[in-house]
Amino acid sequence: MNLPNKITILRVFMIPLFLIFFLVPNIPYGNLIAAIIFITASFTDFIDGYIARKYHLVTNFGKFADPLADKLLVSAALICFVQLQLVPAWIIIVIISREFIISGFRLVASDNGVVIAASYWGKFKTTSQMIMCILLIINLDYPFFNVLELVFTYLALALTVISLVDYLYKNRTVLSENK
Structure with missing residues (x-):
């Protein structure tokens, strides 16, 4: 190994x-x-x-x-x-669901011999999620940090959805039956 x-x-x-x-x-x-x-x-x-x-x-x-x-x-x-x-369940469900969708999509692409590179939206999504996670783990109970946690939670959520839509749109031919 x-x-x-x-x-x-x-x-x-x-x-x-x-x-x-x-x-x-x-x-x-x-x-x-x-x-x-x-x-x-x-x-x-x-x-x-x-x-x-x-x-x-x-x-x-x-x-x-x-x-x-x-x-x-x-x-x-x-x-x-x-x-x-610290975060409503529905937000976490959306974020984790995106990961399942993309993983399944990559499997289909791989079966078709297609390698899909990560996009900038995906990188922004990952960065915002990591910052959100770090802020929520530390969880400083000060108004500024509470606002920052909230901003990064909704930014991560928005970028999760945007990156999913971008990913699926750019690679929509992978699911085509005409291959």
């Missing part, structure tokens, strides 16, 4: 640690530690991809496990936000 794949697996193992520090009450600095774990795990996504591309270490396992690890990490945080009543 190569280094990028080991880093991806490490990201998956960081999820339970994140959950413990984020959800177990009365752990001193639990939210801060959870935020550091989340940020570190998110950063490993950049690192493993960079190493895999730079050193030509891209594998089928990595192509499968890397996006799965990302979705597991973000989905875990999003579901925690519902449990802790």
Whole structure:
């Protein structure tokens, strides 16, 4: 197993640690530690991809496990936000549903021999979701931060929908029966 794949697996193992520090009450600095774990795990996504591309270490396992690890990490945080009543469930359902739709769409595209690159809208969506997650994990109870959390939650929601529509529109021929 190569280094990028080991880093991806490490990201998956960081999820339970994140959950413990984020959800177990009365752990001193639990939210801060959870935020550091989340940020570190998110950063490993950049690192493993960079190493895999730079050193030509891209594998089928990595192509499968890397996006799965990302979705597991973000989905875990999003579901925690519902449990802790930080974000309404319907927003989280929309965000997670987009990920299922895109994953299914990529499977169909792959079966047709089509590789679909991430768009700028998708990158903006991911960035806004990561910032939203970090703000909600830290969850500073000050008016400025409460507004910032709200702004990034609705920005992430809007970019989630925009990136989905953009993705489906640009790749609409993938679902065509005339192939």
